[in-house]
Amino acid sequence: MNGEDFEKKRRELIKRLIREGILRDKKVIKAMLAVPREEFVPANYRSFAYNDTPLPIGYGQTISAPHMVAIMTQALNPDPGDKVLEVGTGSGYQAAILAEIVGDSGHVWTIERVKELVEFARSNLGRLSYLRRVTVIHGDGSLGYSPAAPYDKIMITAATPEVPEPLLEQLKVGGRLVAPVGDRYLQRLVIITKESDGKIRREYSIPCVFVPLVGRYGFKYDEF
Ligand code: SAM
Numbered sequence: 001m002n003g004e005d006f007e008k009k010r011r012e013l014i015k016r017l018i019r020e021g022i023l024r025d026k027k028v029i030k031a032m033l034a035v036p037r038e039e040f041v042p043a044n045y046r047s048f049a050y051n052d053t054p055l056p057i058g059y060g061q062t063i064s065a066p067h068m069v070a071i072m073t074q075a076l077n078p079d080p081g082d083k084v085l086e087v088g089t090g091s092g093y094q095a096a097i098l099a100e101i102v103g104d105s106g107h108v109w110t111i112e113r114v115k116e117l118v119e120f121a122r123s124n125l126g127r128l129s130y131l132r133r134v135t136v137i138h139g140d141g142s143l144g145y146s147p148a149a150p151y152d153k154i155m156i157t158a159a160t161p162e163v164p165e166p167l168l169e170q171l172k173v174g175g176r177l178v179a180p181v182g183d184r185y186l187q188r189l190v191i192i193t194k195e196s197d198g199k200i201r202r203e204y205s206i207p208c209v210f211v212p213l214v215g216r217y218g219f220k221y222d223e224f
Helices: 003-019 026-034 043-048 066-076 093-102 115-127 165-169
Strands: 055-058 061-063 083-087 107-112 134-138 151-156 171-182 187-194 200-208
Touching: 003 026, 003 066, 026 066, 026 093, 043 055, 055 115, 066 093, 066 151, 066 171, 066 187, 066 200, 083 093, 093 107, 093 115, 093 134, 107 115, 115 134, 165 171
Parallel strands: 083 107, 083 151, 107 134, 151 171
Antiparallel strands: 055 061, 171 187, 187 200
């Protein structure tokens, strides 16, 4: 399949997500039109890149479905110039979407615990020249990344039993955090706002299913 076909499939998928009422925000539509998802999936899954499903990326992990990327990015509502932290880099696709939106005046830090996926994401992001706006870190993202804190926005793309305390601390006052919170099998998307007095406001959105956040403030290995 050639590049032209991928571009057509990308436009068709995005049109469908708009028609279904899932994709509404212009910034997110523009970013999803710009980022080639086929560059973030293993070669044997490239022809499925524009199916609206998660796909395996190895090591028991997945790239999230496009509708979930749309929903989470819209819930996070990143702005140009924002400093964003993503926990769970995976393929690097979500980081690229965020990088498109924050632009050259913003930056995305993204943390991944599986070393091989750090390399996979770096090579995908590097090939498409996103590494000037994205820093990929190897580590336990449940601890956040304090050297670049505080962040305007934080997105967790793995299931967590609770929002890790260090991430709440590393969020700016007025900042937003989006995370799938729940047990190992089912979560609910939670949108957190840190208000001016430092108070945490929570909104509960749709049910969802993510691979687990495994770490100090996530799930423990022996829970599986
Ligand atoms: N955002 C990714 C993308 O665009 O491809 C998909 C994320 S995938 C659903 C969840 C990722 O979180 C996996 O790659 C997994 O290895 C990673 N992960 C799990 N626990 C983690 C932790 N404590 N710190 C950082 N990454 C973690």
